[in-house]
Amino acid sequence: MPTTITVTVNGTTRTNEVDERLLLVQYLREVQNLTGTHIGCDTSNCGACTVHLNGKAVKSCTVFAVQADGGTVKTVEGLASNGVMHPMQAAFKEKHGLQCGFCTPGMIMTSIELLERNPNPSEAEIRRGIRGNLCRCTGYHNIVEAVKFAAAGTGGKK
Amino acid sequence: MVTMTSAPFEYMRPKTVAEASRLLSKYGGGAKLLAGGHSLVPLMKLRLASPQALIDLSGVGELKGINSSASGLSIGAMTTYHELESSVEVQRAAPLLADAASQVADAQVRNFGTIGGAVSHSDPSADLPAVVLALDAVMKTATQRAGRDIPVERFFKDFLTTALRQNEVLTRIEVPKLPANTGTSYIKQSNKASHYAVVGVAAVITLGADGVCERARVAITGAGPYAVRAKRTERMLVGKKLAPNVIRNAAKRAGAEISGSFNEDVHASAGYREAMTQVFAERAITAAVANAR
Numbered sequence: 480m481p482t483t484i485t486v487t488v489n490g491t492t493r494t495n496e497v498d499e500r501l502l503l504v505q506y507l508r509e510v511q512n513l514t515g516t517h518i519g520c521d522t523s524n525c526g527a528c529t530v531h532l533n534g535k536a537v538k539s540c541t542v543f544a545v546q547a548d549g550g551t552v553k554t555v556e557g558l559a560s561n562g563v564m565h566p567m568q569a570a571f572k573e574k575h576g577l578q579c580g581f582c583t584p585g586m587i588m589t590s591i592e593l594l595e596r597n598p599n600p601s602e603a604e605i606r607r608g609i610r611g612n613l614c615r616c617t618g619y620h621n622i623v624e625a626v627k628f629a630a631a632g633t634g635g636k637k
Numbered sequence: 638m639v640t641m642t643s644a645p646f647e648y649m650r651p652k653t654v655a656e657a658s659r660l661l662s663k664y665g666g667g668a669k670l671l672a673g674g675h676s677l678v679p680l681m682k683l684r685l686a687s688p689q690a691l692i693d694l695s696g697v698g699e700l701k702g703i704n705s706s707a708s709g710l711s712i713g714a715m716t717t718y719h720e721l722e723s724s725v726e727v728q729r730a731a732p733l734l735a736d737a738a739s740q741v742a743d744a745q746v747r748n749f750g751t752i753g754g755a756v757s758h759s760d761p762s763a764d765l766p767a768v769v770l771a772l773d774a775v776m777k778t779a780t781q782r783a784g785r786d787i788p789v790e791r792f793f794k795d796f797l798t799t800a801l802r803q804n805e806v807l808t809r810i811e812v813p814k815l816p817a818n819t820g821t822s823y824i825k826q827s828n829k830a831s832h833y834a835v836v837g838v839a840a841v842i843t844l845g846a847d848g849v850c851e852r853a854r855v856a857i858t859g860a861g862p863y864a865v866r867a868k869r870t871e872r873m874l875v876g877k878k879l880a881p882n883v884i885r886n887a888a889k890r891a892g893a894e895i896s897g898s899f900n901e902d903v904h905a906s907a908g909y910r911e912a913m914t915q916v917f918a919e920r921a922i923t924a925a926v927a928n929a930r
Contacts, residue, residue, distance in 0.1 A: 480645075480647065482648060498641065498645070499645070499646055499647065499648040499691075500641050500642070500643040500644070500645060500681075501639065501641070502642070502682075505639050521642075522679060522682075523675065523678075523679055523746065524830055524831065526743070526745060529745055535749070536745045536748055537745050537748055537749055538745045538746070540682075541674065541675055541678045541679060541749075542674065542678065542749070543643075543648070543674075543678065543691075545648045545693075546671075546693060546695065548650075589744060589745065592744065593744065608744055609744075610743050610744075610832070611742065611743025611744055611745045611746065612743075
């Protein structure tokens with residue numbers, strides 16, 4: 480029995496009929512055609528599917544799309560503005576915070592929230608903050624460097 | 638083509654506890670309450686749970702918020718782990734709860750997982766059941782008609798089983814103010830992938846002016862089918878000065894209430910959990926005593 484939901488994704492509000500059991504990540508990828516959000520483990524371990532739901536980082540494989548009804552979602556596609564990368568995207572590029580790139584959208588979404596809450600994290604706080612995101616290439620060194628670089632770039636401000 | 642991992646269900650988002658309770662009654666055991674969903678949704682995706690209806694509590698305002706008073710804290714069941722760990726009131730009145738919440742899973746899970754969901758689910762490896770046991774919390778519940786207060790000691794009944802009745806909603810968790818000279822600690826051996834507790838121990842220790850233990854609460858999670866108080870250990874602490882050998886001897890009895898039913902799974906054998914129960918009880922009690930001084 481489909482349910483009608485209205486969700487604002489990256490600033491655009493859309494209304495769709497969805498199956499109640501459609502996951503938020505499936506809604507983003509298959510209904511909204513926003514394939515920047517990846518499905519990794521599909522068991523809420525790896526964090527590849529991390530997006531911001533109502534301003535908070537969430538593993539979108541562990542939320543049904545109907546739960547986002549009336550809410551706002553931000554995905555990696557919504558970060559750049561006017562062709563200018565978000566500082567966290569620029570930092571991942573500058574520090575080469577990726578190898579295969581599969582975990583990168585989730586890493587970036589988690590890291591943005593991390594700096595919003597703690598603008599000057601220590602390396603230990605960064606590693607702890609991204610522990611819900613797994614990099615199968617084990618490229619954590621440069622990922623942590625990227626988050627540090629982004630934090631320095633914001634001058635400790637949000 | 639999208640693969641549907643869960644079985645089909647009806648979805649509803651009531652605005653009040655009474656309405657949520659009415660819906661639970663209507664489905665007669667076929668419905669599940671959805672809090673943060675970070676235990677239930679994975680179970681549904683594996684079809685280990687296939688409720689006919691999901692009653693999403695995210696719109697129920699009366700289940701939210703943390704109130705602080707002279708008698709302690711009143712915590713809405715829909716309070717998230719992140720709200721617990723970042724709340725100044727919780728950090729001040731129940732640092733054990735704030736600290737344990739900060740150890741749950743990861744940032745994304747803590748943004749959505751709730752205290753009410755965690756304790757109602759009674760997962761044998763969840764952190765907060767041990768913490769609310771050690772804090773002598775009172776679980777406030779409501780149905781359409783009436784409410785009741787369940788002392789936490791009577792709340793956890795078995796593996797994934799609590800004292801909640803079929804149409805009953807856990808509304809608030811009340812944490813009494815701790816006595817003076819009380820130290821607390823929660824220490825766990827964390828599963829490396831999920832950060833669930835292989836074994837976790839919460840300790841709340843009150844010392845008298847002479848350094849003698851006046852009151853002890855020690856609770857264990859992860860080790861057995863559900864979280865329990867280690868009462869044998871508690872009795873071996875009260876009335877004594879807590880020198881390291883006293884703590885060690887008491888901690889050796891920390892598995893007494895679980896004896897014969899230690900969990901055995903891919904993460905750890907029953908024997909290993911039994912041994913770690915003693916080790917982590919000793920560490921948690923030692924840390925709590927240090928905080929009490």
